[in-house]
Amino acid sequence: MRSLPFLAPTPALVGMVHLDALPGAPGFAGDLDAVAARAAEDARRLAAAGLDAIMVENFHDAPFYKSALPPETIAALTRCALAVRDAAPEVPLGINALRNDGLAALGIAAAVGAAFIRVNVLCGAMVTDQGIIEGCAAELQRMRMVVGHEVAVLADVAVKHAAPLAALDPAQAARDLVHRGRADALVVSGTGTGQPTSPAQVQAVRAAVPGVPVLVGSGVTADTLAALGADACIVGTALKGSDGRVDVDRARALRRAADAARAAT
Secondary structure (H helix, E strand, O other), X not given: OXXXXXXXXXXXXXXXXXXXXXXXXXXXXXXXXXXXXXXXXXXXXXXXXXOOEEEEEOOOOOOOOXXXXXXXXXXXXXXXXXXXXXXXXXOOEEEEOOOOOHHHHHHHHHHHOOOEEEEOOOOOEEEEOOEEEXXXXXXXXXXXXXXXXXXXXXXXXXXXXXXXXXXXXXXXHHHHHHHOOOOOEEEEXXXXXXXXXXXXXXXXXXXXXXXXXXXXXXXXOOOOHHHHOOOEEEEOHHHEOOOOOEOHXXXXXXXXXXXXXXXXX
């Protein structure tokens, strides 16, 4: 299992850089340099607020491919990841290639020196708005041995914006992700972007895989962070201002809440 040093002390904060639409996506505005520049500015704001890690994803590329992102998307995501890394070189970097291209995320991470990737469906199968997405653990873990063996894998348990094909036991799913999919950490989320995550589900997953880091992937605010009991929180929506960019004051408020939670433990 790969370590994630930025998770100590807990709760750690992973701030999201939600990229504007990339080339090929319906919403692309025609200027990749501008997309990269905005990503870099968001990264600088997250770093200034003292967040523990930053994750980049092609958030505005909807509708998403299930997997196998086209070359232009992979190239543009790499370009933006480099801009983020250069803007906040001391902050650990993560990659999420939506919807579920773990192989592309791993390749980008290895190329830009990222510390981790997020894979929405590592094991099993989920029904999503992209159709049925199947896990990619076998291919991903073999590729990791070749090009990105130092890159940690964060895997979702019952990922948001999705439903299982059959009844899902979160505890067993967590054990399968760790022991069969070889995930390094697990992510528990609400039903959709910005939706609250159940503290009970966080604790059920933690109990199923003792010693494995558990992160919350949606709905975190300064008011709810402490009660979640997670090792880290991935935060995007709560940090955005009215212009859709990272708001430093909101990020600092979340940092204060995390520091207070650390002090209370």
